[in-house]
Amino acid sequence: MTRFAGCDSLLQLDGTERNNPVCVDGDVAGDRVALFAANSGFLGTRASLMLDVVFVAMFLVVPVLGVSIYLVKQGRYALHKRIQLTLGIVLLAAVMAFEVDMRIFTDWEKLAEPSPYYRTDGWSTVWAALTIHLAFAIPAAFLWAFVIIQALRNLPNPPLPGPHSASHKRWGWLAAFTMVMTAVTGWVFYWLAFMA
Numbered sequence: 404m405t406r407f408a409g410c411d412s413l414l415q416l417d418g419t420e421r422n423n424p425v426c427v428d429g430d431v432a433g434d435r436v437a438l439f440a441a442n443s444g445f446l447g448t449r450a451s452l453m454l455d456v457v458f459v460a461m462f463l464v465v466p467v468l469g470v471s472i473y474l475v476k477q478g479r480y481a482l483h484k485r486i487q488l489t490l491g492i493v494l495l496a497a498v499m500a501f502e503v504d505m506r507i508f509t510d511w512e513k514l515a516e517p518s519p520y521y522r523t524d525g526w527s528t529v530w531a532a533l534t535i536h537l538a539f540a541i542p543a544a545f546l547w548a549f550v551i552i553q554a555l556r557n558l559p560n561p562p563l564p565g566p567h568s569a570s571h572k573r574w575g576w577l578a579a580f581t582m583v584m585t586a587v588t589g590w591v592f593y594w595l596a597f598m599a
C-alpha cells in the first residue's frame with residue numbers, strides 16, 4: 404500500500420501511477436478490495452479491471468461470432484453449436500463478474516468525472532451513450548438465452564437443419580446483431596467515459 408500524490412487523503416493499492424486514481428478516506432483496510440478493483444485496469448485508462456476485461460473480451464466475441472455463423476453456413480453445425488454454447492457461457496460469466504464489480508466495488512461515475520463528456524450535475528453525453536448501450540445489451544442477454552434454449556430444445560442432437568431452422572435463423576440473426584451493437588456501443592461508452 405503506497406501513498407499516492409494525486410490523492411489528498413491517501414493512496415493507491417498497487418503503487419503504480421495512473422491517471423485519476425480512485426482515492427478513499429478513512430478505513431483503508433476495509434476499502435482494499437474496492438481500491439484494487441477500481442485501480443487495477445490494465446489498459447492504462449481510468450477504467451477498472453473488469454471494465455478493461457469486458458472491453459477487450461468484446462474484441463474476441465465479435466469475430467468468433469462471425470466465424471461461427473460462417474461455419475454454420477458451411478454445414479459445420481456441431482462446431483457452430485459448440486462455439487455458441489461456449490460464447491454463451493463466457494458472456495454469462497463476464498456479465499456476472501461485471502455486475503459484481505459495478506454494484507459492489509467500482510463507482511464508474513467517479514472514474515468518468517474527468518471526462519469532458521461527463522457532468523456530475525445531470526444528463527451528459529456519457530449517460531446518453533450508456534443508455535444507448537443498455538438498449539442493446541439488455542435485449543441481447545435475453546435474446547441469447549432465448550435462442551440457445553430454443554435451439555437446444557427444438558433442433559436435433561447432433562444439430563441439423565429441421566423444422567425449427569427458420570425460426571432459429573430469424574432469432575439467431577437478431578441475437579447476433581444485438582450482440583455486435585452491444586460491443587460497438589460499449590466501446591463508444593468506454594471511450595467517452597474513461598479515455599476522453
Ligand code: HEM
Nearest residue numbers: 480484487547550554555562563564568572575576578579
Ligand atoms: C445465441 C446463440 C446462437 C446464435 C446467435 C446463432 C445464430 C445462428 C444464425 C445467425 C444462423 C443462420 C445462418 C444462416 O443464415 O444460414 C444459425 C444457424 C444454425 N444454428 Fe445457430 N445460433 C446460436 C445457437 C445455436 C445452438 C445452441 C445450436 C444447436 C443446438 C445451433 C444450431 C444451428 C443450426 C443447426 C443452424 C443451421 C440451420 C439451417 O441452416 O437450417 N445454433 N445460427
